[in-house]
Amino acid sequence: MAGRELVCACEDVxxxxxxxxxxxxxxxxxxxxxxxxxxxxxxxxxxxxAAVARLLAAAGAEPARLQPTTPRPPLxxxxxGLLAVGGDLPLLYPGADGAALTPPPPMPRSPAHQEPLPKRxxxxxxxxxxxxxxxxxxxxxxxxxxxxxxxxxxxxxxxxGRCGGGIRAQWSxxxxxxxxxxxxxxxxxxxxxxxxxxxxRQGGYLFxxxxxxxxxAIAKNVALQNRLGVPTRILEPKGAKEIVPDLQIQDLQGxxxxxxxxxxxxxxxxxxxxxxxxxxxxxxxxxxxxxxIDVEAGRVTGVLTARxxxxxxxxxxxxAAWAPQIGRMAGITFPNRPERHExxxxxxxxxxxxxxVSELGSGLYFSQSGRGEIVGGLGDPDEPEGIEMRSSLxxxxxxxxxxxxRIPRLAEVKVLRQWAGCYDRTPDGNPILGYVDEVEGxxxxxxxxxxxxxxxxxxxxYVGLYLAKGQEHAIFKDNRAARFKDGGVxxxxxxxxx
Amino acid sequence: xxxxxxxxxxxxxxxxxxxPDATVLFDGKRYSARRGExxxxxxxxxxxxxxxxxxxxxxxxxxxxGRGVCGHCVAEVDDRPNxxxxxxxxxxxxxxxxxxxIGSAEVDLLSTIDWLFPAGLDHHHLxxxxxxxxxxxxxxxxxxxxxxxxxxxxxxxxALTPEKRRVAVAVxxxxxxxxxxxxVLVQAGLDTVIIDPRLGSGPGVLGGMRVIGFYxxxxxxxxxxxxxxxxxxxxxVIATGGVEQxxxxxxxxxxxxxxxxxxxxxxxxxxxxxxxxxxxVDPEADRSTRRQGRELVLRLQGAGAEVRVTFGLEPVSGVxxxxxxxxxxxxxxxxxxxxxxxxxxxxxxxxxxxWCGRPLPAYDLPRQMGLETPYDPGLGGFELQRAADGSTTxxxxxxxxxxxxxxxxxxxxxxxRVGAAVxxxxxxxxxxxxxxxxxx
Numbered sequence: 020m021a022g023r024e025l026v027c028a029c030e031d032v033x034x035x036x037x038x039x040x041x042x043x044x045x046x047x048x049x050x051x052x053x054x055x056x057x058x059x060x061x062x063x064x065x066x067x068x069a070a071v072a073r074l075l076a077a078a079g080a081e082p083a084r085l086q087p088t089t090p091r092p093p094l095x096x097x098x099x100g101l102l103a104v105g106g107d108l109p110l111l112y113p114g115a116d117g118a119a120l121t122p123p124p125p126m127p128r129s130p131a132h133q134e135p136l137p138k139r140x141x142x143x144x145x146x147x148x149x150x151x152x153x154x155x156x157x158x159x160x161x162x163x164x165x166x167x168x169x170x171x172x173x174x175x176x177x178x179x180g181r182c183g184g185g186i187r188a189q190w191s192x193x194x195x196x197x198x199x200x201x202x203x204x205x206x207x208x209x210x211x212x213x214x215x216x217x218x219x220r221q222g223g224y225l226f227x228x229x230x231x232x233x234x235x236a237i238a239k240n241v242a243l244q245n246r247l248g249v250p251t252r253i254l255e256p257k258g259a260k261e262i263v264p265d266l267q268i269q270d271l272q273g274x275x276x277x278x279x280x281x282x283x284x285x286x287x288x289x290x291x292x293x294x295x296x297x298x299x300x301x302x303x304x305x306x307x308x309x310x311x312i313d314v315e316a317g318r319v320t321g322v323l324t325a326r327x328x329x330x331x332x333x334x335x336x337x338x339a340a341w342a343p344q345i346g347r348m349a350g351i352t353f354p355n356r357p358e359r360h361e362x363x364x365x366x367x368x369x370x371x372x373x374x375x376v377s378e379l380g381s382g383l384y385f386s387q388s389g390r391g392e393i394v395g396g397l398g399d400p401d402e403p404e405g406i407e408m409r410s411s412l413x414x415x416x417x418x419x420x421x422x423x424x425r426i427p428r429l430a431e432v433k434v435l436r437q438w439a440g441c442y443d444r445t446p447d448g449n450p451i452l453g454y455v456d457e458v459e460g461x462x463x464x465x466x467x468x469x470x471x472x473x474x475x476x477x478x479x480x481y482v483g484l485y486l487a488k489g490q491e492h493a494i495f496k497d498n499r500a501a502r503f504k505d506g507g508v509x510x511x512x513x514x515x516x517x
Numbered sequence: 518x519x520x521x522x523x524x525x526x527x528x529x530x531x532x533x534x535x536x537p538d539a540t541v542l543f544d545g546k547r548y549s550a551r552r553g554e555x556x557x558x559x560x561x562x563x564x565x566x567x568x569x570x571x572x573x574x575x576x577x578x579x580x581x582x583g584r585g586v587c588g589h590c591v592a593e594v595d596d597r598p599n600x601x602x603x604x605x606x607x608x609x610x611x612x613x614x615x616x617x618x619i620g621s622a623e624v625d626l627l628s629t630i631d632w633l634f635p636a637g638l639d640h641h642h643l644x645x646x647x648x649x650x651x652x653x654x655x656x657x658x659x660x661x662x663x664x665x666x667x668x669x670x671x672x673x674x675x676a677l678t679p680e681k682r683r684v685a686v687a688v689x690x691x692x693x694x695x696x697x698x699x700x701v702l703v704q705a706g707l708d709t710v711i712i713d714p715r716l717g718s719g720p721g722v723l724g725g726m727r728v729i730g731f732y733x734x735x736x737x738x739x740x741x742x743x744x745x746x747x748x749x750x751x752x753x754v755i756a757t758g759g760v761e762q763x764x765x766x767x768x769x770x771x772x773x774x775x776x777x778x779x780x781x782x783x784x785x786x787x788x789x790x791x792x793x794x795x796x797x798v799d800p801e802a803d804r805s806t807r808r809q810g811r812e813l814v815l816r817l818q819g820a821g822a823e824v825r826v827t828f829g830l831e832p833v834s835g836v837x838x839x840x841x842x843x844x845x846x847x848x849x850x851x852x853x854x855x856x857x858x859x860x861x862x863x864x865x866x867x868x869x870x871x872w873c874g875r876p877l878p879a880y881d882l883p884r885q886m887g888l889e890t891p892y893d894p895g896l897g898g899f900e901l902q903r904a905a906d907g908s909t910t911x912x913x914x915x916x917x918x919x920x921x922x923x924x925x926x927x928x929x930x931x932x933x934r935v936g937a938a939v940x941x942x943x944x945x946x947x948x949x950x951x952x953x954x955x956x957x
Contacts, residue, residue, distance in 0.1 A: 022636070022637075022767075023635075023767040023768070024763075024765055024766060024767055024769055025576075025763060025769055025770040028571065028578070028581075028587065028588065028589055028763065028770045029571075029572065029587075029588040030572055030573065031571045031572055031573035031574045031576065033637055035636060035637050036637050039637070039639070054641070060572065060588050061588030061591055061599055061601075062586060062587045062588040063881075065586050065587070065760050065879065065881070066582075066586070066587050066588075066760060066761075066762060066763065068899070069762060069877050069897060069898035069899065070762065070763075070765070072892055072897075072898065072899065073897050073898075076892070076894060082892045082893075082894045083891070083892070085892035085899075086889075086890060086891075086892070086899070087880070087884065087890055087899050090881050090884045090885040092729060092730030092731075092732070092885060093729035093730050093738075094727070094728065094729050094730055094881045094882060094885070095585075095727050095729050096599070097729050097740055100671060101677065101740050101743075101745055102740075102745070103677075104677045104678060104679045104745050105676060105677070105678045106678045106679060109732065109733055109736065109747075110733040120734055120887070120911060120912065121731075121734050121886060121887040121911070122887045125889070208648070210645045210651050210655075211645055211646070211647065211648050211651060214642065214645050215641050215642060215645060216640065216641055216642070216643060216644075216645060216651070216655065218655060218658075218659075219655070220655075220659060265667070287641055290641075366598065366599050366664070366665070367572070367662060367663045367664055368598060368663045368664070368665055368666060368667050369662070369663040369664075369665070369666050369667070370659060370660060370662065370663060371666075371667045389655075389658070389659050389662060390662050390663070391662040391663025391664070410730075410732075411732065411733070412730070412732035412733055412736060412738060412747075415732075427670040428667055428668065428669060428670045429667075430670060430671050431597050431598075431668040431669075431671060432598075432667070432668065433599065
């Protein structure tokens with residue numbers, strides 16, 4: 020049968036699958052990996068990468084621009100129990116105590132020569148993550164079709180494509196609870212509205228509390244959530260164990276659980292918005308970092324890239340961890356700080372874990388993906404600020420310890436890959452939204468502190484309605500950039516995890 | 518022992534003077550085994566080719582690489598999921614269960630997915646036309662996801678503390694090149710260790726262990742069944758060899774399609790990879806691979822296999838069809854039954870297809886250490902670049918043997934050369950036997 024050559028026998032990816040991905044516009048190694056799933060199985064890409072490269076070369080990729088997918092340790096599937104070693108923790112990142120020899124991994128390159136950029140656009144969105152793509156979709160859908168999204172690498176290369184895929188309405192401020200109720204409702208309709216599966220699974224979020232202060236916070240948050248129509252319940256430790264039978268509960272005081280929270284698969288979420296935006300006339304330009312913003316007489320006139328300038332009157336900064344850099348291009352300082360968060364994924368197992376489980380104290384979170392893998396992360400209190408996307412042994416050890424402690428049965432489950440992405444942290448845990456006072460035509464949609472992925476469906480909808488139709492919404496007043504300077508900080512979001 | 522076990526029909530007759538000394542269970546049936554042999558070969562000896570089903574299409578899966586690299590031969594072993602049967606040693610009473618099977622490994626109900634969707638099942642757009650159907654379909658897909666099952670908690674928690682060790686040279690990979698490197702360095706008096714999962718442990722050898730990554734710009738993390746070691750070395754020599762690739766024809770994933778090294782391993786263990794195997798050499802393979810293919814045919818014949826057909830080899834006595842052309846297709850339902858030659862020049866019945874392709878560099882570790890891996894259109898894969906003495910763009914990192922693009926037949930000589938270069942660099946004071954960086 021034509022095309023039935025197996026490229027990746029771990030994940031059953033055939034030649035026809037790769038060719039179909041290329042026809043749909045996924046033409047670089049990293050995108051084809053994400054679209055077809057090749058290289059994500061037990062052999063960790065040892066037997067398939069070359070075959071895909073040959074197919075991409077045959078489809079027009081320039082050989083000199085091909086490179087293998089980014090190496091993700093561990094290089095062999097390794098049981099969590101073997102990694103959960105005791106003793107001192109290793110370094111935070113290479114060179115933390117001296118000069119580093121290892122260069123950062125090379126920037127992924129466009130697989131072939133790219134078409135010239137448009138000379139002008141009505142709107143340029145900087146950042147092809149979930150927020151930029153969803154914003155472009157809502158702009159185009161509401162009549163602003165002449166939108167160009169600039170993405171520095173491939174779609175899913177930033178934090179949106181590196182996150183754990185959790186979506187929840189359990190938040191500590193009214194605005195966030197309401198936004199997330201709406202986002203979850205949008206996610207439920209996403210596959211049909213945007214024509215691609217995002218594997219939404221509403222298995223709930225189970226937050227675990229280990230001390231009285233956390234129990235108090237839970238009580239307060241749950242009361243707020245219940246008042247806003249979110250059915251979160253407070254549980255005794257044994258109630259948590261009923262939901263996750265393998266959970267170790269000795270050190271717990273209680274838990275809270277909202278069965279309507281859940282997880283979805285990040286990658287198609289971005290492709291769905293990207294394709295939706297394109298269908299309404301927007302252009303998504305990948306492998307093209309913004310290098311500057313032209314400001315004349317106090318207003319934005321264009322965006323510079325290595326491949327030329329795009330004249331425009333409106334620039335949307337949706338660059339998340341890079342948002343402060345983009346701000347500086349227009350002469351504006353934002354208080355957000357990038358901060359690495361690491362994550363790992365295990366081999367896939369038959370379904371056994373329903374909710375996403377998270378510890379309020381440590382920030383540990385993990386869930387079982389639609390494909391059966393355990394996916395999870397754990398913030399590090401010592402993580403310094405900065406854009407850093409290398410993986411650390413320190414995280415691998417800390418995460419393995421935390422997982423095995425919480426579910427001892429995970430000791431024999433093997434880690435397949437670890438990677439990192441950056442949170443975009445603001446001083447009050449809330450985003451920066453809307454125009455800035457200093458420069459006209461410079462709109463901000465960033466500062467979501469690792470949760471922009473789940474908030475994008477609702478937030479981007481309001482950004483689209485605001486910019487295209489002039490519809491006001493409280494999020495733009497409450498989340499002005501100027502609030503940090505003029506004493507306008509109203510509330511702190513405390514339920515940040517990861 | 519005892520109980521009813523089966524006859525090892527693919528065991529090479531006359532090879533053993535004693536009967537098998539263990540019994541293992543596969544999907545509830547008993548099979549005689551020889552202690553210590555890889556479980557994948559135990560089952561092969563009994564003619565059991567189908568070891569489980571694949572993740573998405575429930576295609577049959579069997580042994581392919583035979584050396585713990587690919588993901589074909591995974592099964593549950595004593596309740597631990599996704600174990601490579603080529604890496605698990607047979608012992609009396611070991612329980613093996615095929616994975617992702619509804620029915621039996623041979624007759625799996627969900628293999629219908631495979632023929633219902635001959636052009637492939639596009640999961641991205643599955644049932645996106647209707648909300649209700651979409652929800653049902655996605656819930657069903659989730660229920661079917663995953664390979665193995667969550668294992669029980671281990672009886673005794675491991676609670677390891679990492680061992681820490683510093684050496685002058687760490688040689689990753691103990692094949693011909695790695696051994697040759699180490700031999701030169703040990704003679705030069707340098708504190709050297711070889712790390713290789715296929716070697717036994719001994720002085721200077723971390724056997725049964727693997728490097729799982731290079732972290733913190735200095736630490737090779739090396740793990741074994743119950744060991745976890747942080748190794749720092751002034752010089753790292755990578756000799757991780759090559760990775761065998763599947764033949765590039767339809768049916769390439771069928772059980773009974775074996776890599777050359779798996780066939781070699783079977784013969785070495787006294788087991789025939791098939792009674793009537795076909796040996797196919799990639800037309801683009803290098804001279805070493807062709808030589809290995811030819812020698813494999815002779816060994817198969819010597820062990821009693823009937824090799825009627827070869828591809829890409831000069832005629833060997835006893836082989837009826839030495840086809841000069843390429844393989845076009847591999848045919849079979851749950852295992853190889855027939856191979857088809859290019860250009861309709863014939864179809865040949867067989868019970869195994871042994872594929873001798875050129876292995877591609879196992880570049881994961883050097884790439885993680887920062888080496889570039891440009892694509893070579895001639896090779897059809899990614900390669901590492903190095904200087905003639907094996908040194909690379911990263912100070913203190915050398916590559917040797919097949920991982921550096923050297924043919925198998927020259928790997929040992931290359932290893933000796935690189936070893937000599939490393940020793941000379943130490944003598945010249947370019948590297949210091951004491952690891953200079955690092956914490957106390």
